[in-house]
Amino acid sequence: MLDREDVTGRDPAPGLDAPPTVKVTEDLARVAAAGLAPAADVGRSEFRGTVVEAIQDVAQRTGSVGFVSAGLAGQERPRVLEPQELVAAIERAESSLGPAAERRPVYTIGEGGAIVNTVTGRTEYVPVHTEAGKADLEKAHVAAPVVGTPGEGARAPDAAPLQGAQPPPAVPIDERIYAPRGGAPREVARHSHYNDPIQHPDGEPSGISRRYGDADRDTQRRCMDLVIEKGRERGMSDHEIALTLAITRVESGFNPDAAAGSTSASGLGQFIDRTGRPYGLDAGNRWNAGAQADALVRHTQDNMALARSRGHGGADLDRYTYAYHHDGPSLAYGGLALADRHVVPRIAMYEEYVRNHR
Numbered sequence: 001m002l003d004r005e006d007v008t009g010r011d012p013a014p015g016l017d018a019p020p021t022v023k024v025t026e027d028l029a030r031v032a033a034a035g036l037a038p039a040a041d042v043g044r045s046e047f048r049g050t051v052v053e054a055i056q057d058v059a060q061r062t063g064s065v066g067f068v069s070a071g072l073a074g075q076e077r078p079r080v081l082e083p084q085e086l087v088a089a090i091e092r093a094e095s096s097l098g099p100a101a102e103r104r105p106v107y108t109i110g111e112g113g114a115i116v117n118t119v120t121g122r123t124e125y126v127p128v129h130t131e132a133g134k135a136d137l138e139k140a141h142v143a144a145p146v147v148g149t150p151g152e153g154a155r156a157p158d159a160a161p162l163q164g165a166q167p168p169p170a171v172p173i174d175e176r177i178y179a180p181r182g183g184a185p186r187e188v189a190r191h192s193h194y195n196d197p198i199q200h201p202d203g204e205p206s207g208i209s210r211r212y213g214d215a216d217r218d219t220q221r222r223c224m225d226l227v228i229e230k231g232r233e234r235g236m237s238d239h240e241i242a243l244t245l246a247i248t249r250v251e252s253g254f255n256p257d258a259a260a261g262s263t264s265a266s267g268l269g270q271f272i273d274r275t276g277r278p279y280g281l282d283a284g285n286r287w288n289a290g291a292q293a294d295a296l297v298r299h300t301q302d303n304m305a306l307a308r309s310r311g312h313g314g315a316d317l318d319r320y321t322y323a324y325h326h327d328g329p330s331l332a333y334g335g336l337a338l339a340d341r342h343v344v345p346r347i348a349m350y351e352e353y354v355r356n357h358r
Contacts, residue, residue, distance in 0.1 A: 048105050050107060058109060064128060067080070068126055069125055192262065196259065196287075207219065214253070219255070229293070238354045243347055249350075267292040279294075300325065304321045
């Protein structure tokens with residue numbers, strides 16, 4: 001599996017001083033207690049990155065189910081956007097500004113995982129940590145957060161939200177199936193493939209870099225289609241293919257050239273070298289998306305068989321299938337929790353995509 005730090009970690013940009021410690025006031029703490037933000041302190045005042053990188057960091061580290069704009073938190077029934085929905089919306093807005101728009105690394109992570117702009121000192125997005133918190137927020141009125149910076153009194157956002165404003169339209173499924181780009185590893189081990197050059201024959205799916213999710217949408221979609229094709233060839237049901245797609249999303253972000261920094265994990269399924277060999281992966285085809293997809297389908301089928309043999313059927317089958325992919329037979333590395341947070345919630349979405357893929 002791609003290391004968590006490979007997906008979300010980021011060293012401060014060179015030449016930039018560490019950002020000031022930005023605290024969120026008691027108002028946000030009360031919102032957190034109501035289930036809006038994590039109860040644990042997940043702030044990272046040393047973090048400095050773009051708003052997208054900050055969102056991805058919080059989402060990956062806390063398993064938050066979504067984010068709400070701090071400026072909209074005071075509205076009736078504010079819309080909670082899943083992390084990938086929010087990232088897609090931000091990227092669309094930035095792209096509309098033209099090539100001169102620069103993504104500035106001026107964001108840090110405040111108390112409760114709040115995304116804070118260090119230039120203005122204001123909280124811009126707040127994570128919603130639980131499904132229950134999301135349901136409460138979307139059906140009830142929650143007081144808008146008030147923010148403050150060291151040496152300042154608490155103050156409200158500049159403009160009150162417009163009451164009665166319409167929530168943004170639902171994001172089409174095609175927006176949600178894609179993975180956002182992750183961060184770079186802080187260190188690269190000698191046995192890692194992260195620094196291998198990216199070289200592909202013309203027309204073969206190729207990533208932009210070795211980072212999680214760093215592949216354009218055409219490449220990501222082609223990799224999804226390869227998983228569907230290989231799954232059908234090997235007799236998978238639509239649901240089983242959707243599970244395999246959700247696993248691919250979590251492991252590599254549909255980047256066939258993704259590689260971990262601390263292990264030899266690579267490709268769509270993030271197989272370390274010794275795991276990939278029994279499925280036909282070697283130095284000659286390690287970066288071939290078709291070979292990766294076939295290996296991942298076969299590995300998923302083997303993990304499903306293992307789960308069933310140990311009595312994990314019904315609703316638990318999907319959970320344990322991913323847990324065995326992530327942990328191996330020991331189940332000692334948190335795979336079940338990751339399945340509950342990141343794999344199982346996406347299966348229905350990918351199953352709809354598979355059904356429409358004929």
